[in-house]
Amino acid sequence: MAPTKYIDRVVPTVSLLDFDSRVDKITEKLVDAAENVGFFCIVDHGISRKTVDNVFDQSARFFNLSDSTKARVPFSPQHNAGWEKNAQIRPSTGEPDRKESYQMQFGAGMDGQWLDDETIPGFQKEALDFMHQAQSVSEKLMICFARGLGFEDDFFVKAHDVRRPNSQTVCRLLHYFETPKLPNPTGEIFHRAGAHVDWDLLTLLFQKTGQSGLEICPGREVSTSFGYGDAWTKVEPDAEKNAVVCNVGDLLMSWSDDRFKSTFHRVKAPSEPNDFYAERFSIAFFNQPCKDAQIQGPKKKYPLVTGEEFTRNAMARNYKALQDKVRLEEKKPKAPGSSIAVSA
Ligand SMILES: O=C(O)CCC(=O)C(=O)O
Numbered sequence: 001m002a003p004t005k006y007i008d009r010v011v012p013t014v015s016l017l018d019f020d021s022r023v024d025k026i027t028e029k030l031v032d033a034a035e036n037v038g039f040f041c042i043v044d045h046g047i048s049r050k051t052v053d054n055v056f057d058q059s060a061r062f063f064n065l066s067d068s069t070k071a072r073v074p075f076s077p078q079h080n081a082g083w084e085k086n087a088q089i090r091p092s093t094g095e096p097d098r099k100e101s102y103q104m105q106f107g108a109g110m111d112g113q114w115l116d117d118e119t120i121p122g123f124q125k126e127a128l129d130f131m132h133q134a135q136s137v138s139e140k141l142m143i144c145f146a147r148g149l150g151f152e153d154d155f156f157v158k159a160h161d162v163r164r165p166n167s168q169t170v171c172r173l174l175h176y177f178e179t180p181k182l183p184n185p186t187g188e189i190f191h192r193a194g195a196h197v198d199w200d201l202l203t204l205l206f207q208k209t210g211q212s213g214l215e216i217c218p219g220r221e222v223s224t225s226f227g228y229g230d231a232w233t234k235v236e237p238d239a240e241k242n243a244v245v246c247n248v249g250d251l252l253m254s255w256s257d258d259r260f261k262s263t264f265h266r267v268k269a270p271s272e273p274n275d276f277y278a279e280r281f282s283i284a285f286f287n288q289p290c291k292d293a294q295i296q297g298p299k300k301k302y303p304l305v306t307g308e309e310f311t312r313n314a315m316a317r318n319y320k321a322l323q324d325k326v327r328l329e330e331k332k333p334k335a336p337g338s339s340i341a342v343s344a
């Protein structure tokens with residue numbers, strides 16, 4: 001395989017310290033990052049290192065349970081919640097990501113999708129506490145992006161109200177499996193998260209120190225097209241400062257009439273000497289719109305759709321791209337149980 005082409009690009013870091021008094025300055029920086037890179041790191045966000053460590057500990061405990069236990073809360077495409085393993089196929093690769101994930105929500109989508117406290121003590125409470133903190137941070141970012149687009153401050157906050165039963169916001173625990181080290185005689189590619197864009201408004205990505213692999217490939221011009229460049233940039237959040245990586249999703253790209261960029265990214269399939277081959281944990285918090293949210297940018301570049309329609313269209317586009325990819329490469333049949341996960 002040809003070596004990966006890398007380019008140095010700056011992924012800006014933005015401090016949310018003294019948010020109320022510095023909101024104009026913070027907005028300026030976030031808007032600039034969203035227009036130019038689509039990715040940025042935030043620091044001084046108010047979620048303590050201990051909280052993040054604790055939820056990562058709970059995540060490891062969850063994934064350590066037997067597959068038959070985790071299968072009691074299977075992934076439901078209809079609700080976009082639950083546990084899946086080696087089941088997500090990205091249109092960019094046509095092969096399943098080598099990972100397992102567990103998606104949690106605040107609302108009705110989560111009914112019957114929690115494991116009980118005897119199986120995993122304290123899990124549900126700690127996960128929900130963490131999700132509420134991630135939501136508060138997201139709401140600060142939403143205020144800034146609403147200002148940047150000339151909407152009322154609470155415009156996006158209202159459309160992503162997690163207290164409503166039709167909330168679609170998702171917190172996803174991710175566990176990538178250890179990958180065999182070089183040499184790799186069969187040339188098999190162990191995809192972690194194949195190149196993709198997220199469908200949500202904004203994603204908060206919590207990384208574990210030293211567990212590298214997240215890479216971005218900016219340059220996409222419209223939210224309705226697929227297309228990948230070939231020059232990647234490693235995202236290396238400042239662990240000392242407890243930085244959280246954030247990215248603009250397709251929803252915000254569309255809602256901003258393509259002004260803010262939803263950028264292709266991946267967790268690299270380890271294949272070169274300095275890549276990270278060990279098991280890897282991360283947490284993604286996807287801000288999804290309530291089903292009845294009304295979505296249209298200030299310039300009305302795209303027709304008005306509801307939150308439910310936006311997600312459905314994104315899924316359909318993803319599915320078609322995957323079919324095209326499979327047809328193009330005349331792939332062999334997929335392993336039993338492979339499916340297309342509906343999350344980003
Ligand atoms: O695991 C990561 O760091 C990134 C995951 C991601 O991009 C996703 O699940 O959409």
Ligand SMILES: [Fe+2]
Pocket residue numbers: 196197198265344
């Ligand atoms: Fe993603």
